[in-house]
Amino acid sequence: MNQHPEKKESGKPRKSPKSEHQIHSYFNLVLLVILTIEWGYLLYDQQWLSLFLVSLIISSLLAPVLFKNKMDLELPAEFHFMAVLFVFAALYLGEIQEFYRLIWWWDIALHTTAGLMMGIVGFLLVYILNESKNVELQMSAVFIALFAFMFAVTIGTIWEIFEFTMDQLFGFNMQKEMLGDPSGLTDTMWDIIVNAFGALIICINGWWYLKKRQDFFIRSLIQKFIERNPSWFRR
Known part of the structure; x- marks a missing residue:
């Protein structure tokens, strides 16, 4: 691939990939725990549409693992964060709440x-x-x-x-x-x-x-x- 010259970065410190990965993993874990509890409640209450929507959100949380295992493809943490945030806002906050x-x-x-x-x-x-x-x-x-x-x-x-x-x-x-x-x-x-x-x-x-x-x-x-x-x- 042709490389194009990039502007030099300023002296501001940047987060390391390891730090970004840790933040991303923590965010996923917290949201997964919350949604799993919500999923159990919806199943007990037989709210089938909401249960389906929460299942979709959980699937989006697990997407990087599936891409990595099945396609040897690693998604940038920022993009996955935006995607999950959007799905959560659209399906959970929008439809369920x-x-x-x-x-x-x-x-x-x-x-x-x-x-x-x-x-x-x-x-x-x-x-x-x-x-x-x-x-x-x-x-x-x-x-x-x-x-x-x-x-x-x-x-x-x-x-x-x-x-x-x-x-x-x-x-x-x-x-x-x-x-x-x-x-x-x-x-x-x-x-x-x-x-x-x-x-x-x-x-x-x-x-x-x-x-x-x-x-x-x-x-x-x-x-x-x-x-x-x-x-x-x-x-």
């Missing part, structure tokens, strides 16, 4: 954040393919940004289909009824719009980074991913 109902902007904020995060995932995915020593691809900056955008919008659309399916089959209210629109269509459209807006922000920044080699706020994640998984990339 009813923040979507109690705080009017919670749904908009979470779907915008989802677009940002899925844009990052899509960008990382295609960037890795482009730089992988196992895949012979050379994609332009425009294509990488477009792929990341389409990836984020597709994931957001699949989630809306999931919400619609749950509402239709089990009578849930995942597609929130809004004033003057009991069908949930307005909520769905706003979710898709803000998700696409969040993805667009990431993709424009990603294109600018690849084209102009200017600062990009997920560049450190890309660099850490490459450093943790050198066998996946060209030298």
Whole structure:
């Protein structure tokens, strides 16, 4: 992989990878204990939707172990922390604790954040393919940004289909009824719009980074991913 000169770091002390790993592990352990207790309570109380959502959050906590064992892939601690925090805010606080109902902007904020995060995932995915020593691809900056955008919008659309399916089959209210629109269509459209807006922000920044080699706020994640998984990339 071609190396690009980076700006020298300032004299500020940085946390060592070991320190970051310890903080990440402690955070995971505390959250896992809390969610396991919640999972047991929900099972006893037969709250099946909430039980399923908590199970998804627990799965996200265990994701790094699965990636490491099955794919020999190590996720940067920062990205996993953001992902878990988002899933916790969306599923536990939003659905189980009813923040979507109690705080009017919670749904908009979470779907915008989802677009940002899925844009990052899509960008990382295609960037890795482009730089992988196992895949012979050379994609332009425009294509990488477009792929990341389409990836984020597709994931957001699949989630809306999931919400619609749950509402239709089990009578849930995942597609929130809004004033003057009991069908949930307005909520769905706003979710898709803000998700696409969040993805667009990431993709424009990603294109600018690849084209102009200017600062990009997920560049450190890309660099850490490459450093943790050198066998996946060209030298």
